[in-house]
Amino acid sequence: MKTVFRVVSASLVLGGGFTVLSCVAESGDPGDDAPSPNWTSVDRDTPQVGDPFATVARVLRHPRCLNCHPSGDVPKVGDDRRLHAMGVRRGDHNFGMPAMHCNACHRSANQEAAQVPGAPHWQLAPRSMGWEGLDDHDLAETLKDRSKNGDRSLEDLLHHVSEDPLVLWGWDPGVGRSPPPISHAQFVKAFRHWIDSGAASPAPGTTSY
Amino acid sequence: MKIDFTVNGKPHTVDVAPDTPLLWVLREHLELTGTKFGCGRALCGACTVHVDGQAVRSCAYPIEYAQASQVQTIEGLESDRIGEAVVNAWIDLDVVQCGWCQPGQCMSAAALLKANQSPDREAVDASMSGNLCRCGTYSRIRQAVDLAAKNLREGAE
Numbered sequence A: 001m002k003t004v005f006r007v008v009s010a011s012l013v014l015g016g017g018f019t020v021l022s023c024v025a026e027s028g029d030p031g032d033d034a035p036s037p038n039w040t041s042v043d044r045d046t047p048q049v050g051d052p053f054a055t056v057a058r059v060l061r062h063p064r065c066l067n068c069h070p071s072g073d074v075p076k077v078g079d080d081r082r083l084h085a086m087g088v089r090r091g092d093h094n095f096g097m098p099a100m101h102c103n104a105c106h107r108s109a110n111q112e113a114a115q116v117p118g119a120p121h122w123q124l125a126p127r128s129m130g131w132e133g134l135d136d137h138d139l140a141e142t143l144k145d146r147s148k149n150g151d152r153s154l155e156d157l158l159h160h161v162s163e164d165p166l167v168l169w170g171w172d173p174g175v176g177r178s179p180p181p182i183s184h185a186q187f188v189k190a191f192r193h194w195i196d197s198g199a200a201s202p203a204p205g206t207t208s209y
Numbered sequence B: 001m002k003i004d005f006t007v008n009g010k011p012h013t014v015d016v017a018p019d020t021p022l023l024w025v026l027r028e029h030l031e032l033t034g035t036k037f038g039c040g041r042a043l044c045g046a047c048t049v050h051v052d053g054q055a056v057r058s059c060a061y062p063i064e065y066a067q068a069s070q071v072q073t074i075e076g077l078e079s080d081r082i083g084e085a086v087v088n089a090w091i092d093l094d095v096v097q098c099g100w101c102q103p104g105q106c107m108s109a110a111a112l113l114k115a116n117q118s119p120d121r122e123a124v125d126a127s128m129s130g131n132l133c134r135c136g137t138y139s140r141i142r143q144a145v146d147l148a149a150k151n152l153r154e155g156a157e
């Protein structure tokens, strides 16, 4: 497992829910201060060791998840996490602006011809679940905070990451988008392991990729 | 695949591959060529139409999703008060240059005004930013959206 240690200067967070996905688009969101690892070269075979949350964090920090969990108001796209083209904005309901709702382009399945990704209820995670700039400690705290996570218990979160089609899309993202560094089954197992081991938050200052 | 849907209030049935873009069906099968092709990748907004009242990119809208839906194109935009206000404002301010992007611009403007009849500059820009205009008519587009909104508000009083 590849772990990068770095100090994170700020954690941005406000109020309510939890989604995992990614979209199409371009770069420079104020909430994005993370480096861009080469996701296609991430080692997927090394056994999980150390902090039980680290494996979960590696997945949540992958572009397939983080692109639509921005800390600002603009979704990201692609493995290099560019800002979404066409000036796409969060909008009042995390679903874009009038005339530019997410489903103006994104359907419930990937479109090969137009190369537009899609999954059911395609939308941004709420601002409160913006994860950019958070270290593993703050990420874990944010996940567990019911005032930020859509009032979900840990079991609710496990169900969400296990079943939500938008989460599952991350492992079937279509041409040109890499999936998270481990399989969905391994991710769910790691999430279960983290919960069963007490869902502790790692010490501040660690960021796992 | 047989698709039954209405376009500008008129019922249609087409028998095409389910992943055929709505834009192709409109232009090639129904010969409604007002809606334009720009990029084919949901990136320019030229092909914007309304499906069940929502603005969508018809180049990235497989026809299978249109089953039993109501589609409105630029040819039918003036059938309601908001669409009529948009078209009139576009004419009054002579917005159009080459015209290629303008059907999509009008459809997006109408979708915006359906949701918000008093959009400020930021709301107009945020909602219209997905419609590109290579002729650079953006300032006239902004003015026309403002004019249509004003006329709608005054008409409603």
Ligand code: FES
Pocket: B036, B037, B038, B039, B040, B041, B042, B043, B044, B045, B046, B047, B048, B057, B058, B059, B060
């Ligand atoms: S032709 Fe559909 S968005 Fe460009």
Ligand code: FES
Pocket: B096, B097, B098, B099, B100, B101, B102, B132, B133, B134, B135, B136, B137
């Ligand atoms: S008027 Fe020519 S592209 Fe917009």
